[in-house]
Amino acid sequence: MGGRALVQWEQNRDNAPDGLHVDLYAGGPAPTELKGITFYQVPYAPSTQGVDERLEIIGRMPELRVLQLVSAGYDQVLGLIPDHVTLCNGRGLHDASTAEHTLALILAAQRELPRWAIDQRERRWAPAPQRSLADCRVMIVGYGSIGTAIERRLLPFETEVVRVASRPRPEQDVHGVDELPALLPRVDIVVLVTPLNDATRGLFGTREFALLRDDALVVNVGRGAVLDTDALLAQNGRVRAALDVTDPEPLPVDHPLWEAPGVYFTPHVAGGSTAFYPRARAFMDAQLARWAAGEPLANVVRPGR
Amino acid sequence: MGGRALVQWEQNRDNAPDGLHVDLYAGGPAPTELKGITFYQVPYAPSTQGVDERLEIIGRMPELRVLQLVSAGYDQVLGLIPDHVTLCNGRGLHDASTAEHTLALILAAQRELPRWAIDQRERRWAPAPQRSLADCRVMIVGYGSIGTAIERRLLPFETEVVRVASRPRPEQDVHGVDELPALLPRVDIVVLVTPLNDATRGLFGTREFALLRDDALVVNVGRGAVLDTDALLAQNGRVRAALDVTDPEPLPVDHPLWEAPGVYFTPHVAGGSTAFYPRARAFMDAQLARWAAGEPLANVVRPGR
Numbered sequence: 001m002g003g004r005a006l007v008q009w010e011q012n013r014d015n016a017p018d019g020l021h022v023d024l025y026a027g028g029p030a031p032t033e034l035k036g037i038t039f040y041q042v043p044y045a046p047s048t049q050g051v052d053e054r055l056e057i058i059g060r061m062p063e064l065r066v067l068q069l070v071s072a073g074y075d076q077v078l079g080l081i082p083d084h085v086t087l088c089n090g091r092g093l094h095d096a097s098t099a100e101h102t103l104a105l106i107l108a109a110q111r112e113l114p115r116w117a118i119d120q121r122e123r124r125w126a127p128a129p130q131r132s133l134a135d136c137r138v139m140i141v142g143y144g145s146i147g148t149a150i151e152r153r154l155l156p157f158e159t160e161v162v163r164v165a166s167r168p169r170p171e172q173d174v175h176g177v178d179e180l181p182a183l184l185p186r187v188d189i190v191v192l193v194t195p196l197n198d199a200t201r202g203l204f205g206t207r208e209f210a211l212l213r214d215d216a217l218v219v220n221v222g223r224g225a226v227l228d229t230d231a232l233l234a235q236n237g238r239v240r241a242a243l244d245v246t247d248p249e250p251l252p253v254d255h256p257l258w259e260a261p262g263v264y265f266t267p268h269v270a271g272g273s274t275a276f277y278p279r280a281r282a283f284m285d286a287q288l289a290r291w292a293a294g295e296p297l298a299n300v301v302r303p304g305r
Numbered sequence: 306m307g308g309r310a311l312v313q314w315e316q317n318r319d320n321a322p323d324g325l326h327v328d329l330y331a332g333g334p335a336p337t338e339l340k341g342i343t344f345y346q347v348p349y350a351p352s353t354q355g356v357d358e359r360l361e362i363i364g365r366m367p368e369l370r371v372l373q374l375v376s377a378g379y380d381q382v383l384g385l386i387p388d389h390v391t392l393c394n395g396r397g398l399h400d401a402s403t404a405e406h407t408l409a410l411i412l413a414a415q416r417e418l419p420r421w422a423i424d425q426r427e428r429r430w431a432p433a434p435q436r437s438l439a440d441c442r443v444m445i446v447g448y449g450s451i452g453t454a455i456e457r458r459l460l461p462f463e464t465e466v467v468r469v470a471s472r473p474r475p476e477q478d479v480h481g482v483d484e485l486p487a488l489l490p491r492v493d494i495v496v497l498v499t500p501l502n503d504a505t506r507g508l509f510g511t512r513e514f515a516l517l518r519d520d521a522l523v524v525n526v527g528r529g530a531v532l533d534t535d536a537l538l539a540q541n542g543r544v545r546a547a548l549d550v551t552d553p554e555p556l557p558v559d560h561p562l563w564e565a566p567g568v569y570f571t572p573h574v575a576g577g578s579t580a581f582y583p584r585a586r587a588f589m590d591a592q593l594a595r596w597a598a599g600e601p602l603a604n605v606v607r608p609g610r
Contacts, residue, residue, distance in 0.1 A: 096463055097437055100412065100415075100437060101435075103408070104409075104413065104415075107405065107408060107412060108409065110405075110409075111405070111406055111409045111571075111574070111578070113409060113413050113419070114419075114422035116570070116574075118423065120419070120570060121423060125555040125572045127574050128574070130574050130578040131579055132402055132578035133405055133580075134401040134580035135583065156458045156460075157401075158580075250430040251430055265421070267421065267424070267431060267432040269416070269434075272434050273416070273437035273439075274434070274440075275463075
């Protein structure tokens with residue numbers, strides 16, 4: 001398909017396929033000319049407050065056919081585009097970054113990295129025996145694209161992985177989420193990496209914590225509300241947690257989670273690393289080539305009608 | 306070979322091979338009867354100050370034939386045993402723990418885990434874009450048993466590994482240490498995991514730092530004196546460092562390294578995790594079985610003459 005494409009990165013303009021005119025827009029004040037734009041990649045911005053010009057300009061693109069996001073989530077644009085516009089997301093582009101941060105959180109908890117950081121700041125040299133990740137049985141709840149990327153990184157650490165998804169897939173040795181009560185007593189570490197929906201909200205709560213061994217570790221890199229914060233606080237250190245997402249988020253300054261024993265968290269930074277950019281630019285090169293050639297697009301989450 | 310063996314762990318006594326009498330000694334006051342001991346495993350203790358009874362009793366074992374350490378280093382006992390005693394060490398037993406901690410240090414530095422630990426303590430929620438480990442070229446200086454264990458864990462993070470050892474081994478794609486000047490400008494992360502000897506003391510100093518890119522990371526999990534501390538301090542944050550060993554060690558309370566920009570360290574805890582124990586006990590079961598059967602011992606570092 002021809003026409004004009006509006007994208008974020010110079011590499012994608014430099015590699016523009018024949019027959020497609022590619023302009024740049026990285027956010028902020030809108031380009032003066034929006035007519036003729038058939039393909040719009042919403043610029044990547046880790047977080048936005050107030051009026052978002054990146055989204056506001058969609059309404060001034062009457063010829064738009066494809067709205068391309070580079071995030072996995074797309075709820076925020078569903079109400080902004082007519083039915084005939086095809087919506088594509090950034091599934092997979094954050095996998096390497098998120099999987100890497102998941103391992104960072106697991107290792108931080110097992111090897112007490114927060115303790116050493118504070119000891120360094122307070123000039124205290126006080127070695128102590130450490131837990132390890134080796135020999136742990138690690139459950140991954142949400143065995144999709146990111147879950148498999150986490151598993152690949154975990155296995156060389158001499159761990160055993162237990163795969164769980166919303167529905168069982170016996171041919172891949174994936175358990176269904178209804179098997180959690182039978183599986184939880186056998187694992188040392190649980191990684192939550194599910195999207196947030198009616199089935200996963202509060203998925204991990206009082207009942208699930210009660211089934212875990214003393215000193216087990218729960219890691220949440222999905223969405224904060226998948227884990228019941230009150231149930232975690234009630235553990236009072238019996239089960240530990242390493243989180244990249246919290247509920248509520250951001251965490252209010254007077255929230256008890258800041259000082260909860262055995263709880264360590266990072267401020268929702270798993271996906272936002274430099275690993276994203278080369279993967280996103282390469283994806284956009286290929287996606288624009290598909291669009292220009294009239295081939296089926298990748299990562300379609302809602303086809304245009 | 307028969308006689309008496311003195312070892313640390315109950316599992317090894319319970320699994321004692323036929324013909325070998327196995328007693329327990331876990332450190333502290335010596336057993337009353339040391340005569341007849343032919344095989345002595347020095348009990349594992351992460352660090353010792355003052356008189357070390359574990360070593361002091363070696364002189365009271367006239368029939369000793371094998372001195373077994375479960376640490377990799379053995380300098381501390383060379384002067385304590387006659388020439389006819391065979392010395393074995395714990396090569397490999399700390400590999401999983403040390404390799405795991407190496408990845409923890411790399412990820413801590415790339416994903417700024419110390420920053421988030423201190424932000425949590427100060428109740429500050431301030432996300433920021435992160436470096437990643439993905440796409441990094443990582444040099445391992447000291448490509449032996451631990452180096453290969455580090456490489457296995459690094460590769461699934463979508464990294465490229467450059468192998469360096471004291472002597473080149475072209476058939477394994479291992480470069481010699483004399484190639485460092487040509488290789489250093491091309492790498493993002495350098496992992497030092499060499500023993501300390503005349504050739505490695507101060508191996509990484511002013512000249513090597515100068516060849517590294519801005520924002521490169523140097524990780525030391527070998528011995529502190531392999532890295533020139535003054536040269537690191539002179540970087541003033543241009544090159545970052547994540548260390549498990551320092552020079553001097555322990556670090557004096559008034560040392561500038563505590564607050565050096567871009568420097569993060571842990572207090573020599575890489576090898577001392579729970580991963581060590583099952584591996585060490587399994588090794589000792591097998592070693593005692595070899596000894597009782599008159600088979601060649603594993604991990605001999607100095608054969609008895």
